[in-house]
Amino acid sequence: MVFTDYTFDSALANRVVSEKAGDRRPIFVTQNGTEITPTKFEEKVSATAAWLDAHGIVCGDRVAVWLPNKLEWMMLLFACARIGAIVAAVNTRYRTAELQHILKSSGAKMLIFEGRDGYTDFHTLISKLDFSVLPELEKLACVDMDGASLPPLNNIEINTFSPDASLGTSQVAGTADTPILLFTTSGTTNAPKLVMHNQRAVGIHANDCAKALGFDDDDARFLAVMPFCGVFGLNPTLAAIAGGAPVYLNTQFEIELLIRTVKDNAITHLFGSDEMYQQIWQRDKDAFAHAQICGFASFTPGLEEKLRQIAAKGVPLAGLYGASELFAIFSTQPLTLPIEQRLQGGGLPAGGASAEIRVRNTETGKLCAVNEVGVLEFRAPTNFIGYYRNEEATSKSIDEDGYFHSSDVGYLRDDGTFVYLARNGDFLRLSGFLTDPKEIEEVIEQNESVEKCQVVGIEVDGKTRPVAFVISSDPDQPPQEAELMATAKATLAHYKVPLHVIVIEAFPTTESANGLKIQKAKLRDQAVSYSKSNLTQ
Structure with a gap:
């Protein structure tokens, strides 16, 4: 177990000790195949901590990290842990409004971002922020291009993220009880809350997962493909580090x-x-x-x-x-x-x-x-x-x-x-029975005309009634409501039969760290409107 005192520094120190004792496994392997040994990573973390220190980041400051699964993400995480700063993880798929919410909620002092990828010009998105509601944001830094080539934003010069060992060393201020991470909740609201964890919790969980899931096996190798900005991407990565398994990085899916x-x-x-x-x-x-x-x-x-x-x-x-x-x-x-x-x-x-x-x-x-x-x-x-x-x-x-x-x-x-x-909000209580909407969805999806189905509940005459939304397998031959209703009536208990079956082109979704999530609340609103319109006809 490498998080011996449940700090990131102890985890890295133990990997370096293992390397010196003969463990030649890298801690990371980049997308181009470069192996990063624990000793080399320690050097990068030290240089990153010194860079943060040189730019005025101190214990308790929040650093927003808006990067894909690059080595720099991990360098910043471990470096912030060392100096006691807190990483606010930002999804690279987010746009200006979502970024602004996280920066405002976290009170981030610094935003570190990628210049651009195949989908997004991050500098342009940042330029659209309402800086008047972000008084704590003082510093901006870009990791993959010369920051000086980017125009300042809100009179803030763009720094280049360039860790350098010549900057000296930073003071170790992070402890097991120091907060280290802020994650956004993965719900479908426009204003997610920021979930805060300390180093102790992160370290205990990494140790537990390393042992429980075999990350500590000699032949274990882990591919980090889910984004580090969410717990689904970050936690297995830290478990691999705790167990000694090399982490292979894919910067994009x-x-x-x-x-x-x-x-x-x-x-x-x-x-x-x-x-x-x-x-x-x-x-x-x-x-x-x-x-x-x-x-x-x-x-x-x-x-x-x-x-x-x-x-x-x-x-x-x-x-x-x-x-x-x-x-x-x-x-x-x-x-x-x-x-x-x-x-x-x-x-x-x-x-x-x-x-x-x-x-x-x-x-x-x-x-x-x-x-x-x-x-x-x-x-x-x-x-x-x-x-x-x-x-x-x-x-x-x-x-x-x-x-x-x-x-x-x-x-x-x-x-x-x-x-x-x-x-809990997705489960339906129909005629007094707690009902999993999947029971209804699976019946409707048996029809060849239906590609996918989602069921929500709405209140009608004081009772919750299910309403099904379906996506057609073939747009030229849309599902027929009467046919689907007949199948449901022949298969399901009467209270599970949908009040309506509504054909739509796509489910409403929202972006999360783990991918797109269906917005059941919007489907419920559509179901209510559809039901009211049918009653008035």
Whole structure:
């Protein structure tokens, strides 16, 4: 375990010691194949900490990092941890309004950004900020081009991120109790909260995951493909560092690049979305030849059967659970479980007995028995500190016993694992029964005319009624509501039959660190409007 005192400095120091003792595995391998040894990375971190110090960043300052999965992201994270600064992680897909919210909420003193990538000119997006509401933002720095070539913004000169050992050394101010990370919540609102973690929680979780998931095996190799700006990308990376497994960096998600990296380097550990695994399987089944665990989160409706088929062929797919407040890969379904069970979200917490989970019936307020569905609550030494500068939201989410109330629906199994079913707001209580909308969606998706289906609930005459939205498999032959309703009536209990089936071109989505998420709230609004218009006709 390399986070010996639960600080980033201890993690790096232990990797350097292991290297000197004969462990020749690199800590990172860049996209072009360059191996970065622990000693070399330590030098880069020291130079980065000195650069931050030279630019006036001190303990407690917030540094917004707006970068893809580059080595510089990790250099900045470890350097900020050393001097006691806090990284505010920014999604590279965000645009000006979302960036402004994070800068304002975090009170970031410095923003470090990429000049441009294949999709975005970041300097232009920054130029559109309303600097009048960002009084704490004093410094801007660019990592991949000469900052002097970029025009100043709001009278702030653009620095070039150029760590240099000649800048000297910085004072170590970070401790296990020092805050280190601010993540945005991954909900679908326009104003996500900022989740704050300290170094202790990060270190404990990295150690737990390294041991629980085999990152400490001698042949373990991890591909970092999910963005570092979210817990799903960052937590497995830190677990690999804790376990001694080399981290292979892909700065962008490109499926052919991913497959090539996996095959060329015998990658054993992969974490990503359900859609990612489907794409890999379709293109090159041999990519899984060395896989020991393929942890996934379900972001794409309608892929359940395809994943079951892939798992049946021997791919070690395992469902996960995570949240910004608890970290990603908080739990993983054991690979020893039958396929149907191990493809469910949830699983066994990496922290073992140190993580306590209970399920509450929100109507009665009582705790649920095993196999009884309710809202999940968590208490673990890796829980977040709170929402940054938002005491009201913090007090609503963490109770007096220290449990985080997740608003996620699930249940406990009798083997010590748990199952995550859906967000509480996505579950429907129909005729008094708590109903997973997937039950309805899967029935409707059996019709060949339907590519994907999403079901939401709306109130009609004092009762919650389901409404289905479908995307056509063939735009020239759209699904017929009468046909789909007939199938639903023949298959489902009467209260699960949709009130309406509405054909749309695409589901409304929002960008998160893990990819696009469907905005159920917007679908509910559309369903209400559709229902009202039909009543008046």
